[in-house]
Amino acid sequence: MCECCTATQDHKDIYLPEPATITKRRMLNGTELYLHLELDSGQEMDYMPGQFVEVSLAGIGEAPISISSTPTQKGLELVIRNVGTLTKAIHKLEVGQKLGIRGPYGSTYPVEQAKGKDLVFICGGIGLVPQRSFIRYVLDNRKDYGKLTVLIGTKCYDFRLFREEIALWMERKDMTVMETIDEAHDCWDGDVGVVTTLIPKIESNLPKSLIMVCGPPVMYKFVLMALAEAEVPEENIFVNLERRMKCGVGKCGHCQINNFYVCQDGPVFRYSDLAHVPEAI
Numbered sequence: 508m509c510e511c512c513t514a515t516q517d518h519k520d521i522y523l524p525e526p527a528t529i530t531k532r533r534m535l536n537g538t539e540l541y542l543h544l545e546l547d548s549g550q551e552m553d554y555m556p557g558q559f560v561e562v563s564l565a566g567i568g569e570a571p572i573s574i575s576s577t578p579t580q581k582g583l584e585l586v587i588r589n590v591g592t593l594t595k596a597i598h599k600l601e602v603g604q605k606l607g608i609r610g611p612y613g614s615t616y617p618v619e620q621a622k623g624k625d626l627v628f629i630c631g632g633i634g635l636v637p638q639r640s641f642i643r644y645v646l647d648n649r650k651d652y653g654k655l656t657v658l659i660g661t662k663c664y665d666f667r668l669f670r671e672e673i674a675l676w677m678e679r680k681d682m683t684v685m686e687t688i689d690e691a692h693d694c695w696d697g698d699v700g701v702v703t704t705l706i707p708k709i710e711s712n713l714p715k716s717l718i719m720v721c722g723p724p725v726m727y728k729f730v731l732m733a734l735a736e737a738e739v740p741e742e743n744i745f746v747n748l749e750r751r752m753k754c755g756v757g758k759c760g761h762c763q764i765n766n767f768y769v770c771q772d773g774p775v776f777r778y779s780d781l782a783h784v785p786e787a788i
Contacts (some may be wrong), residue, residue, distance in 0.1 A: 524563050524607030530582065532602055535588040535668045536549045538590075539633065540598050543576075544583045544606065552583055552611060556620060557640035557775040559749060560585070560610035568593045571770070573637035573749045574611065579647040583608070586636045586668070614775045616641040616719060617745060618682075625653040625711040629730055631660045631702050631722020635668050637749055638721050646682070654711045660702025660722070664692035683710065693778075702726065703733045721747035729776070744778035 531543035546552060552560075554574055562585065570593050576584030589598045597606065618641070626645060630638045638657075641757030645652050657676065661667045667688070676684045685705045687698035698705065702722070706713075718739060720730055727746060733743060748769050765783060767773065 521550065521609070524569070524609040526605050527583070527608045528601050528605050528662070529600055535586065538588050539668060540587045540589065542585045542587065544585065544608065546583075546608065547605070547629075553612035554578055555615040556644050557616040557637060558611040558613045559637070559774065560608050560612070561640035562587070562597070563607035563609070564593060564596055567596050567609065569607065570594065575636045575639050577640050577643040577647060579644060583734070586633070588633060603690070612770055614773055616775050617717065618644065621717050622651045623653060625716040626719065627656045627658070627709060627711060627713070627716050628719045629658045629706070629722070630661060631701060631726040632666065633668070634726070634747070635659055637747055639720055641668065641719060642654070642760065649681055652701055656709055656711055657682065657684045658702055658705045659684070659686040660726075661688050663690045664688050664695050682719065701744065703729050706733045706737065713739050714743070716743065718744045720744065723756070724750065729731065741779035741782055742777055746776055746778050747774050748776060750776040
């Protein structure tokens with residue numbers, strides 16, 4: 508075979524999705540659908556926590572979706588909110604039906620840098636989805652990391668995600684999980700208030716911990732203010748801007764923030780790199 512043919516075979520088309528089959532599905536709440544997928548090629552996708560994929564249906568479109576599973580497990584887990592034409596169609600799919608997947612794309616959480624350090628995850632709403640990937644990675648490699656604290660804030664009781672899994676996390680002796688909802692509910696006897704109200708309850712040494720933050724845009728301002736009051740260095744804070752992603756390969760320009768392309772330079776950023784870019788947060 509000539510060299511040019513070999514090069515063509517080795518070059519993967521960045522726009523060409525791979526077929527993947529839905530092996531599990533369930534609704535996590537009224538709008539979020541959990542999917543477990545396996546690539547039809549039989550291979551495992553090579554990704555790390557923090558990355559995302561482009562999910563597509565032929566003739567309808569595609570959308571960037573954060574990976575919620577960990578590479579220590581088999582298959583790919585996604586959570587898809589029903590917000591438009593494509594996601595509505597995906598919500599109608601059943602086990603055995605197929606989606607297109609291309610990727611993975613984007614930066615990762617500081618998996619290696621975090622070894623031996625205390626970790627704090629601050630998750631707001633659907634921001635738990637990408638953070639779950641790193642949390643589960645830490646749990647599968649528990650001896651490599653220090654104290655693990657997870658803060659989860661949700662707008663209301665009915666919007667809570669991964670309820671059974673969070674209950675299991677709370678039973679573990681090797682992690683601390685605190686959960687709050689913004690609005691009181693008859694079925695809820697836990698904390699009520701925004702997620703920042705949980706930050707003073709953290710027992711880890713915050714200034715020496717690595718902090719992972721992901722949630723709705725309004726959350727970042729107040730979380731970062733609270734962390735600044737706790738004297739956490741900006742270089743110890745990592746923010747996930749997964750909501751800004753679009754094409755995944757830096758071609759469409761929709762995710763551009765000054766000189767950054769979120770789909771390539773992010774979605775995971777060290778906050779100190781964005782402190783001079785007020786448009787980012």
